[in-house]
Amino acid sequence: MGILVRAVLLCFVGGVLGIAGNALSPHPARLGIPVHAAAESSDAACQDPRASVARVSVVEAKPLCIACTAAFVDARSAQEYAAGHITGAVHLAPGHPAGPLLPKLSAAPTVIVYDRDRDCAAADQVAVLLKSNGVRDVRVLTGAWPEWLAVGGPGESGTCALCTAGGQ
Amino acid sequence: MMARALAVCRIVLGGLFIWAAVTKLPDVAAFAQDVANYRVIPAALVPILAAAVVGIELLAGIALVTGVMERPAAAVLAVLLAAFTGLLTQALLRGIDLRCGCFGGDERASWWTVVRDLVMLAAAVAVARGPSPARTNVTNPA
Numbered sequence: 001m002g003i004l005v006r007a008v009l010l011c012f013v014g015g016v017l018g019i020a021g022n023a024l025s026p027h028p029a030r031l032g033i034p035v036h037a038a039a040e041s042s043d044a045a046c047q048d049p050r051a052s053v054a055r056v057s058v059v060e061a062k063p064l065c066i067a068c069t070a071a072f073v074d075a076r077s078a079q080e081y082a083a084g085h086i087t088g089a090v091h092l093a094p095g096h097p098a099g100p101l102l103p104k105l106s107a108a109p110t111v112i113v114y115d116r117d118r119d120c121a122a123a124d125q126v127a128v129l130l131k132s133n134g135v136r137d138v139r140v141l142t143g144a145w146p147e148w149l150a151v152g153g154p155g156e157s158g159t160c161a162l163c164t165a166g167g168q
Numbered sequence: 169m170m171a172r173a174l175a176v177c178r179i180v181l182g183g184l185f186i187w188a189a190v191t192k193l194p195d196v197a198a199f200a201q202d203v204a205n206y207r208v209i210p211a212a213l214v215p216i217l218a219a220a221v222v223g224i225e226l227l228a229g230i231a232l233v234t235g236v237m238e239r240p241a242a243a244v245l246a247v248l249l250a251a252f253t254g255l256l257t258q259a260l261l262r263g264i265d266l267r268c269g270c271f272g273g274d275e276r277a278s279w280w281t282v283v284r285d286l287v288m289l290a291a292a293v294a295v296a297r298g299p300s301p302a303r304t305n306v307t308n309p310a
Binding site for chain 2: 009010016
């Protein structure tokens with residue numbers, strides 16, 4: 001039997017095994033129901049059950065922004081931040097040092113991190129970094145920047161004055 | 169020497185794919201979401217494809233480690249790795265920010281992930297093209 005035939009056979013058996021294994025999984029994929037990208041589905045946006053950081057919706061976060069009872073952290077690129085960000089937000093992209101921002105963020109009762117994409121990967125990364133640096137109540141904004149704009153959340157543009165020590 | 173290097177490639181690659189499948193099995197739904205986030209596969213096909221990929225990874229991994237049908241298994245994994253590399257590259261070039269879905273955790277897709285996949289792809293191609301153990305024994309009994 002040729003290598004190609006055996007490879008196809010292996011794929012077939014493996015595929016059947018995978019579908020059977022899925023039925024036994026504690027969290028199976030629902031085979032008959034289409035799965036859309038998180039960024040294309042506002043309902044599923046950022047709702048990852050494995051997420052280690054608490055979530056906050058734009059509806060909950062908007063009053064916190066207006067009342068200045070939460071600090072906001074923008075995890076997008078510096079260019080995106082400069083073009084427009086949540087009013088009062090500081091800029092901290094993944095991989096950048098959090099040090100210069102820690103005094104301000106540690107003093108805030110709640111810190112809300114957001115990014116551009118609705119799967120929140122960059123925001124999650126920054127949120128984990130802040131938590132590991134001792135910031136206590138850190139949450140990730142579901143729906144990210146696009147949904148903030150959609151609900152008319154307060155915004156401003158310009159560079160981050162507080163972040164200059166980190167070269168951002 | 170060459171046969172020994174190929175055997176190491178085969179066992180390491182097989183072990184990695186067994187590990188990849190085992191980490192996905194407890195939460196196939198999350199893996200399906202990771203696959204969907206690449207925004208290439210039609211939404212209706214995502215769940216069945218995700219479940220099938222986990223089974224194929226497991227079976228091919230076991231085949232490589234045990235040496236049973238190791239060349240067809242390596243060929244299958246080479247095709248899978250080429251597909252993964254293509255998916256990752258297009259996502260990164262399009263600026264899609266996502267988890268790679270490689271080993272079931274929170275690992276973020278990056279160019280490092282692409283390099284890692286290319287290294288594994290090279291190993292899979294080497295095993296798929298290399299001599300089978302039976303032929304190796306005939307030409308080199310040691």
